[in-house]
Amino acid sequence: MVKNRILYGLFLLAAVIFHSFYTGWFSFFLLVFAVLLPVFSLLVSLPAMLRAAYEAELPARCFCGQTVQYRLTARHMAKLPVSRCRLRLTVSDAVGGEVRQQRLELAGTLGFALRIDTRHAGVQTFQPGKGRVCDALGLFSLPLRLPDACSIAVEPEPQEPPVLPNLSHFQYRSYHPKPGGGFSEIHDLREYRPGDSLHEIHWKLSAKTDKLIVREAEEPDLGLVVLSFDFSGTRTQLDSTLRQLLWLSGWLTEREVAHQIDWIEPDSLEPQTKSVKTPDDLRELLNTLLQTHLTGNTPSLASRAYPHADWRYHVQPEEQEVQQA
The missing domain is CATH 2.60.40.2030 (CalX-beta domain)
Known part of the structure; x- marks a missing residue:
């Protein structure tokens, strides 16, 4: 805009000088044209500008x-x-x-x-x-x-870790009756109660004890399941960590395994925990992580002990990503 105003000022100055030395009709017309040109330009452009x-x-x-x-x-x-x-x-x-x-x-x-x-x-x-x-x-x-x-x-798109953890390594400490009964590899024997299905009666054992004995299906009480990761490293390493974290958390969610995800917030250096039960919980966590500033000096959770956890896995970037960094 400054350039245009300078050029217009030179044009107006030239019109004034020309009119000063030549008083004919053309010089007067040129001077009036130079004076009214900005007004005409503004009036024509004003509707579109507004x-x-x-x-x-x-x-x-x-x-x-x-x-x-x-x-x-x-x-x-x-x-x-x-x-x-x-x-x-x-x-x-x-x-x-x-x-x-x-x-x-x-x-x-x-x-x-x-x-x-x-x-x-x-x-x-x-x-x-x-x-x-x-x-x-x-x-x-x-x-x-x-x-x-x-x-x-x-x-980041979910990516399977190079070494896939095994859910069968869970150490179940207690069991509870399976809601609705059905198939289960684990059963408990108890006396018959009104409302029990006849299909669950253990007839041979009932004949020996002269009591109706029921095979009650049970399922394990799953304890604390933890996924941890470090919000640190280079951008490439962090991308690798997030890809594996999404895959593992999605894998657990598909199997209806409630779990928690732990990390350290880079700015405050405070431990953070997010409980994940549904895909919406995982998406909410991802939105939070993608808005977190990477500082590069965040402590690691790799050596942190979880004595009350039945299963814990620490997500780390792939070795190839570390070597590239």
């Missing part, structure tokens, strides 16, 4: 490695398009803590597309600001209506 706006478009979901874009689309309601719009786009990465700014100049009805960095997992926020819309000559500007900040979570 209605100029942009809308942001983001995909609903994306994963690491995908090609996705953040788009700014013009939504000008006037018949005449605006000449030029200026704005500043700020892109911030929650996990990496990086903030980038980019100045944009968009002409007419042209939009803008920015390829999102999906190399690593994390939430990225796009904040357009300081928008101005100019008239046809670029001498005047008005505030431009811009969309609010929007975010997208670049998610």
Whole structure:
């Protein structure tokens, strides 16, 4: 805009000098034209300037490695398009803590597309600001209506760990009657109670004891199941850890094994625990982790003891990822 105003000032000065030395009708016409030109440009451009706006478009979901874009689309309601719009786009990465700014100049009805960095997992926020819309000559500007900040979570895809832990290693300490009965490899013998199914009566043992003995199906009382991981290392190592964590937690959830996930919050260095019973719990945890800043100096939980846990597994990045780091 400064450049346009300087050029217009030189044009107006030339018209004044020309009229000073030549008093004919043409010099007067040129001077009037130079004076009224900005007013005419503003009047013609004003309807479009007042209605100029942009809308942001983001995909609903994306994963690491995908090609996705953040788009700014013009939504000008006037018949005449605006000449030029200026704005500043700020892109911030929650996990990496990086903030980038980019100045944009968009002409007419042209939009803008920015390829999102999906190399690593994390939430990225796009904040357009300081928008101005100019008239046809670029001498005047008005505030431009811009969309609010929007975010997208670049998610890691679940990946099976190189060494898969075995759920059969659970040490069951107690058992309880299986709701509804049915098939079970573990049974308890007790006397018949009203309402018991005839199919559950142990007829041979009942004949020996002269009492109705029932084979009651039981299932184990599953104790504390813990998945732990370290929110530390490089971005590549963290991606590997999150991929395996998602796979393991999803594996346990599919088998209806309630578990807890432990980690240390990098900023406060406070231990964190999340109970996971359903896929929604896991998604809620993932959203939290993808907004956590990676500091690189977080203590490890690998050596932490869990004496009350029946089963515990510490998720670590793959060896190949560690070597690359």
